[in-house]
Amino acid sequence: MTRRAELRAARLLAEAGVTSAPVEVEHLAALLGAVVSRSSFKDGDVSGMLVRQGGHPPVIGVNDTHSANRQRFTIAHELGHLVLHPGREVVLDRPVRVNLRDKTSSMASDREEIEANSFAASLLMPADLVRAELGQLSAPVRQDPDLCTEELARIFAVSPSAMGFRLINLGMVS
Structure with a gap:
């Protein structure tokens, strides 16, 4: 399970020509067509989210009250969801697929969260x-x-x- 995440992160890094640290995670998001949006979240435990809506670029929402390093990991984690997982449908005005990163996901108790964390670690490090x-x-x-x-x-x-x-x-x- 985490091997797939590691391989996909390595492929993205190779496609982007990344050869040194630190990895410019926002550049990788742009290469994948994702928009990174920072704002304060009412629930301070939520680090970020990925929203995919047909016909629109995916949006990675990042809690800007968190440290810069945590924001980088959150973006990488959400990129993991973007390339590895279809997301869960949430109905607002129209169907939207959302992945949230919060305390529960940080503990990595579900397969997709473990995989997204592995992807993020492999991407950033x-x-x-x-x-x-x-x-x-x-x-x-x-x-x-x-x-x-x-x-x-x-x-x-x-x-x-x-x-x-x-x-x-x-x-x-x-």
């Missing part, structure tokens, strides 16, 4: 780029897991916790 940047770090930084994680998080413009999970999932730290 591609394994080959993480390995290359890790190799460029000085030996003292590389040998200190906290310093290493913080420095890589800075390079990739993600949170230290996101980078920590990525390093664990890539088998680079225990």
